[in-house]
Structures are given as structure tokens and as C-alpha cells.
Amino acid sequence: MNDSAEDHAAPAPGSLRPGGRTARTRAAVRDAVLTGLSEHGYPALTVEYVAEHSGVHKTTLYRRWGSVEGLLADALDLAGEDAWAPPDTGSLSGDLRALAHEVVEAFGDPATGAAPTAFVGAAFQSPRAAEALHAFYAERFRRCEDVVIRAVARGEAPPGTDAGTVVRAVSAPLFLRLFVTREPIDGAIADQAAQAVLAAVEAGSFVPA
Template identity: 45%
Template sequence: MSSEPEPGTLRPGGRTARVRAAVLAAAGDVLAEQGFAELDLADIARRAEVGKTTVYRRWSSPTGLVTDLLAEMAEESLPRTATGSLRGDLAANARLVQRTLTDPRQGPLFRAVIAAATCDERTAQALGQFYEVRVSEWAPAVQEAVERGELPAGTDAAEVVRAVSAPLYYRMLTTGAAPTEADADRAVAAAVAAAEAGVYVS
């Protein structure tokens, strides 16, 4: 079995880091503007003002670019907001998701990646890893609520976090409209009520 890393998984520094930043920014622009089908390595190299050989050698394919882009987005996403209450923490998470999906660049970008993930295994794996990072970032909010006695022992923290964001993505994907702040608040209220009732006790 080869020990070579997957294309786009190395974490460079210095000038190489600047090349990576330029290429991933260009890839994000294309995803947001035109979708995954138009993600062409030669075009990305031109947009980023980077040699084609560099892009092909480092990322090798559009899915390599998407994998690295999602990894960067997970690394740069805002840290968890700790408010001291379960409802406050989950509301901060829901509003963050809502703002991301409403953003004129991030919203279309996520729609493009989600669409690509339905028919491309590597993109699906990269998207799954992105959300695994995000869920693990916010899971302590639920764990701390259990410790404070706000939720029953054995509550599955990851499932509660997913229950907050899932309705927001569902609304975007099924209606084509970005979720509103009211949608975010309803998702939090429903998740908290279910968690308090023991629905997510494993």
C-alpha cells in the first residue's frame, strides 16, 4: 500500500502556502459562481496566476481541490461560542450556519459541494470530514449542558448538534432559499425540546 498522501492534503508553509491560498480562493470562486462541473485545473491555475504544472502536481484533480478547500474551511471556521447555557450555545451555532448559508459566496459554494458529493465519492468523504470537524467543535456545548443538569445523562452530543443545523440545510436544498434567523431560532427550539425530553439519549 502506498504511503503517499492524497493530493491536496499536505500543509505547506511560506511561498507554497501563498500558492495554496491563491489556488483555493480561485477554486472557491468557481464553485460559487459556476458549480463543480466547471472546476477545471487549468482555469484555476490561470485565475490564481500559478503555473499549471504546480496545480496538477499538487492537487491532480478537481476533487483534490475540493478536499483541500473543505479542509481549509474547517481549519478557518469560527471557534465555538460558549455562552454558559445550552440554548445560548446552540443559538450561536445555528446563527453561524444560517449566516454561512446566506452569504453570497459561501451559500452557493456549499450548494455546489453538496451537489458534487452526491455523485463523487472523494468529495462526499471530504464533505463528511468537514462536518465531523464542525460537529466535534460544538459537541462540548451539549456535554457541558449534561454536566450542568440541563439534559439527561447519556445524551448524544453530536446528534443534538446535527439536529440544529440539519433543518437549515434541508430548507436551503429543498426550497432554494437561504434560511432566515427565524428558521435558525426554530431549529434551536426544536433541538433543545427534543434533547430535554431524552430523544437523543443513546
């Protein structure tokens, strides 16, 4: 991204993030990308649409983001810079269930799920979107590992349990239904996925040999 002096010329007082105008512009562009993805999906998203809905001039968009692919990747990068933390319910069972339910809430409803679904779909067509998607989910699942680390500390999971594999296993059946078998998901399926992974954790199946 072009982080030029011009972009920092008038930092906004009270801006939540360093960068002032730059950060506000980036957020406005991100919002327009998400709206465009929700309404039209990835292949239909254009720089013109983002310019119109963000109030940022097309030439600025091209200069700083290069293309629709760049806009998409940056919207995902920005989404990954939030303060999201995994649930902390006090038990591994509760945390795994809560994690699975978050997938249902994020993707199960067509309205809220449209933009994140479009990101997943875009990765099939754009290597840059695929890289951004990878970075986003690698970081999300890294944060989720806390759930397992706490469970090991509480004695609910065997020492050496592979946290990254556990947290992936919980949401995997939901993503399979969303994007491969194209079947509906709901809270009962989330609970089942969490319960199965909990049993496997307790049996030591996630401790590498």
C-alpha cells in the first residue's frame, strides 16, 4: 500500500487507529468492498462500484490497491486486524460448542454470510485472494488455539494435544456442508461437531504419535 506523506498530512483527531485519513479511507473502501461482495459476489465486483460506494476516486483506488483483487485482499487483511478472540466459557466443551456456533452465525444466514462466502469463492479465481484468505484463517485458527491451551492447563485435554488440528476439526464439518456438499447448517450440527471433537480430544487422538 502507498503510505505516502500526503496520506498522513491531516491526521484526524480522535481517530481510533494511526494513519488518520489513510485509515478512514481504507475503512470506507473496505466497507464498499463488503457491500459489493454481499450484493453482487466476487466476479461482479468492480473498481467503479467501490469508487461509487466509498466516495474514493477511482484513480486513488487504482494507485493504492492496483485492482479488484488488491481491494479484496486488503479488505480481508483489514478484517484480520480486529480484536476477535475465541470464546472463553470456562470449559473445553463450552468453548468448542461456541466456536462451532460462531460458524453457523457467520455463514448460516444468507445475508450475513454473503461477504465471507464471496471471499472463500474468490480464492478459487484469484491467487491473491487465496493468499489473503489463507492469512486470515491461519491467524483466526491461531487465536482459537487458546481454547485448547486453556483446556490442557485445566486438565481437560491431554498434554501435547495439537491445538491447531483440534480447532480446525470443530469447524470443518460446517465448512464442508457450506462449500462442498452445499447442505444447510444449524446449531444441532454445530453441537454434534463439537461433541465429536471433544470425545476425540479426551481419547488423546489429537496428541501426535
